[in-house]
Amino acid sequence: MSTASESRQARVIDELRVFIKKVLSDPTVAVKCVEVARKHRGKPDAHQLMADEISASTTVRIPENWSEADKMFLEILDDVLDDEEALY
Secondary structure: HHHHHHHHHHHHHHHHHHHHHHHHHHOOHHHHHHHHHHHOOOOOHHHHHHHHHHHHOOOOOOOOOOOOHHHHHHHHHHHHHHHHHHHH
């Protein structure tokens, strides 16, 4: 594995650690993020809308230029909603 790839993975892990700490310290964050994702699902630019509202209404900050961790988080929200729909 190259040094650049290892460095990128370390950054993603660090960002995800910070996010997990926020969720564990305030359990309402996860609920709010899923509610926001549900609200914008299927809209044009849904991920951007989700990122903007999550940043404005929670302690989670998703910057204008998304990192790999930010993209992964938004994709995981999609996965959660897919699983939710599969239950019904």
